C-alpha cells in the first residue's frame with residue numbers, strides 16, 4: 253500500500269515585525285490583554301510593496317529545496333492553501349511554479365481559510381496514494397496583512413503573514429497520512445468572512461466605504477465552534493483508528509488562540525506538553541500555521557511518531573489528519 257509521507261519541510265517569514273506594543277499605537281488595546289486572551293506576542297508582516305503571497309511561498313519552497321537534494325524539475329504538482337492569493341486569478345500555484353522553474357508541475361490553490369493546509373494535504377495525498385504523482389509540494393501561506401483592518405482591534409491583533417511547505421512522497425513501509433476527517437458548514441460563513449471583492453459584492457466605492465475588503469469575525473462564536481470542531485474530529489479519528497490519546501505523540505494544531513488549544517487538548521485528553529505551539533511568535537497566519545509549526549518543531553519528530561494535525565477556519569471548514577512521521 254502506498255502512503256503519502258512528508259519527507260521535507262520549509263518555511264518563510266517576512267522580516268517586518270508588529271509587536272503588541274506596536275498594536276497599542278494602532279488601536280485601543282494592551283500588551284497584557286493580547287497575551288492573556290490570545291497568547292500572541294508578535295507577528296511577521298510583509299511590508300515590501302513589490303512583494304506578495306507568491307514571494308513568501310517561493311521563499312518557503314527555496315528553504316525546503318536547499319535542505320533536500322532534489323531538482324525542482326522533479327516536482328509534479330504544487331497545491332497552495334491560501335485565502336490571500338496574489339490575484340483572483342490565476343492561482344498562486346501557477347505563479348509559484350513559474351517563479352521557481354518547476355517546468356513539469358501543474359497545480360492550483362485551495363481556499364479553505366485556516367483549514368487550507370489540511371484540505372490541501374489530504375487532496376495531495378490522494379494523488380500520491382493512487383500512484384499518480386511522486387513529488388508534490390503542499391503549501392499553506394497567507395499574507396493576512398493585505399486583508400486586515402488595522403483599525404479593528406478585534407481582528408488586527410490576531411493575524412500575521414507567513415508561509416510553510418511540505419514535500420509529499422510515496423512510502424510503502426507504513427509512515428505517511430494514515431487517515432483524515434474533513435468537514436465544512438457553509439452556514440458559518442456569516443461569522444468569519446471577507447464580504448467584498450467576489451462576484452456577490454465586486455469592488456466598488458460602496459464596498460470600500462463599508463470596509464468589506466477586510467476580514468470580519470465574530471470571535472466568541474468562532475472560538476466555540478473551533479473548540480467543538482477540532483475536538484470532535486480528533487475524537488472521531490482516534491476512535492476510527494482504535495487509538496486513544498495516549499497513543500498520540502504530538503498534536504500540531506492551527507494556531508488561532510492559545511486558549512482554544514488548551515480547551516481542545518483538555519477535551520481530547522492530550523497532555524499540553526504534546527501540543528506544539530508557536531502562536532507567540534507568528535500570530536495566526538491562517539493556512540500557514542500548521543506547516544510553520546511542523547517546520548519549527550521538526551527536530552522533535554522521530555520516525556514512527558503518531559501526529560495529529562487539526563484546524564478550524566472560515567467557511568466554516570475544519571478537520572483532523574492522523575499522520576505517522578517518516579524520518
Ligand code: UT7
Pocket residue numbers: 280281282285286289290366405406409470471472473474475478507508509512536538564565566
Ligand atoms: O483562525 C480562524 C479561526 N479564528 C479563531 O479561532 C478565533 C476565535 N476567537 C478568538 O480567538 C477570541 O474570540 C478573540 C481573541 C477574537 C476575542 O477574545 P474573547 O475572549 O472572545 O473576547 P470578546 O470578543 O468576548 O471580548 C471581550 C472584551 C470586549 O469588551 P466588553 O464588551 O467586555 O467591554 C471586547 O470589546 O474584550 C474587548 N476586546 C479587546 N480589548 C482589548 C476585544 N478585542 C480587544 C483588544 N484589546 N484587542
